[in-house]
Amino acid sequence: MTATVVCRQAEHQDVGPLYEMIEEYARLGIMLPRSRTILERQIHDFVVAEIDGVVVGCGSLCMLGQDLVEVRSLGISDGYKGLGIGSKIIDELTKQARARNIIKIMALTYEVSFFQKNGFTVVEKEIFPEKVWTDCVNCAKQHACDEIAVLKMLN
Numbered sequence: 001m002t003a004t005v006v007c008r009q010a011e012h013q014d015v016g017p018l019y020e021m022i023e024e025y026a027r028l029g030i031m032l033p034r035s036r037t038i039l040e041r042q043i044h045d046f047v048v049a050e051i052d053g054v055v056v057g058c059g060s061l062c063m064l065g066q067d068l069v070e071v072r073s074l075g076i077s078d079g080y081k082g083l084g085i086g087s088k089i090i091d092e093l094t095k096q097a098r099a100r101n102i103i104k105i106m107a108l109t110y111e112v113s114f115f116q117k118n119g120f121t122v123v124e125k126e127i128f129p130e131k132v133w134t135d136c137v138n139c140a141k142q143h144a145c146d147e148i149a150v151l152k153m154l155n
Helices: 014-025 036-041 085-100 112-117 127-133
Strands: 007-009 046-051 054-065 070-075 103-111 120-121 148-153
Touching: 007 014, 007 085, 007 127, 014 036, 014 046, 014 070, 014 120, 036 120, 054 085, 070 085, 085 103, 085 112, 112 148
Parallel strands: 070 103
Antiparallel strands: 007 046, 046 054, 054 070, 103 148, 120 148
16 A cells, blocks of 8 residues: 655645754755745745655745746655655645746756756756845855756646
8 A cells, every 4th residue: 555645735834844854955956955044934936745644755946037937846755756756745835836926936956857858848047037035146166056947837
């Protein structure tokens, strides 16, 4: 029997598990760290995936413009990767974007094939000046960014 994955809006009691998961990815250099204080302030932007009440995945949306959101902090706990949980989180974030009448979802990623499997296409980073001026300008990798930009257009 396989466990059921439930995606839901993150709540304040999820800050601890979110922080630990994001911090692990940040230690590996593949995700920007988020402090507990930032997570508390931005908790309404996050969704979590849980199995049997345990948070095993997360992701968030960040408004970059009137018609553009970014997928951020998308991660899955070790031992739960490859089970389709990331795709379920993307589906939930896509529903939220549609509900807000957002037509473009972007991400910067090292996992291009995952995003392509979920309907994104590779694009040039430079088409997102909103991202460049809000986050990239403060990033240590600003002038040597090795992430790939992906975009999903919603109908």
